[in-house]
Amino acid sequence: MVDSFQKEMYEPFNFFLSAFLSAARSIIQYTYERAEILGRKPDYNMLVSERPILRYFKGKRDINIHVQPVKSIQQVNIDLYSSVTVQTKESVRIQMIEADGSISRDETYETPASVQSRQEKDNDEPGPVRSLHYRFDDWPGEEDVLELSKEYLVNLRTFVNNAHSTGLI
Numbered sequence: 001m002v003d004s005f006q007k008e009m010y011e012p013f014n015f016f017l018s019a020f021l022s023a024a025r026s027i028i029q030y031t032y033e034r035a036e037i038l039g040r041k042p043d044y045n046m047l048v049s050e051r052p053i054l055r056y057f058k059g060k061r062d063i064n065i066h067v068q069p070v071k072s073i074q075q076v077n078i079d080l081y082s083s084v085t086v087q088t089k090e091s092v093r094i095q096m097i098e099a100d101g102s103i104s105r106d107e108t109y110e111t112p113a114s115v116q117s118r119q120e121k122d123n124d125e126p127g128p129v130r131s132l133h134y135r136f137d138d139w140p141g142e143e144d145v146l147e148l149s150k151e152y153l154v155n156l157r158t159f160v161n162n163a164h165s166t167g168l169i
Contacts, residue, residue, distance in 0.1 A: 013134055017072065018064055020149060025061040027156055028054060031163050040168060047162050051155045053148070060136070072134040072145050 028048065035044035048054050064070040096105035134145040143151070163169045 013074075014069060014072065017134075017145065018069060021057065021061040021064050021070065024152060024156060025058060027160060028058065031159070031169055035168055038168065043166055043168060044163075047159055047166075047168070050162075051159060053152050053155050054159060056139070057148075057152050070136075073137050074132070074134055 031047075032041075032044055035041050060070050096103065098104050136145060136148070139148065141148075160169070
């Protein structure tokens with residue numbers, strides 16, 4: 001159940017993430033080019049430095065375009081007491097964390113294909129999928145990719161407003 005759900009959601013999510021990174025970055029790139037033309041790069045740098053999330057997403061976009069597609073970690077919460085985390089790297093690690101915080105299962109698979117995990121209950125039935133989250137493994141906070149993206153858009157709007165009010169755009 002979880003395996004097919006993961007595949008259905010993960011691939012389109014990464015395509016949309018790539019498009020979002022490129023489109024959102026173009027706003028700041030346009031402002032940078034205008035600042036160069038106007039000889040106001042210090043003003044541009046000040047606006048960007050005020051918002052660390054702008055630099056973070058710039059780095060993600062640069063990796064996505066120039067190195068390799070950015071990969072997020074997909075986390076599927078099966079029930080209130082355990083979760084499956086799939087990292088799209090060269091291996092897959094499955095951790096089952098109990099309500100008390102103890103780890104009851106910690107396994108690594110070398111091939112990410114066909115990995116399934118079931119919560120070990122008395123009746124040994126898998127729990128329903130409760131939630132699906134995507135995370136960046138290098139982001140220090142608790143926010144998932146969607147929360148970060150919303151915050152990024154708010155910061156972009158403020159950046160654009162400030163750039164406009166200072167005459168950069």
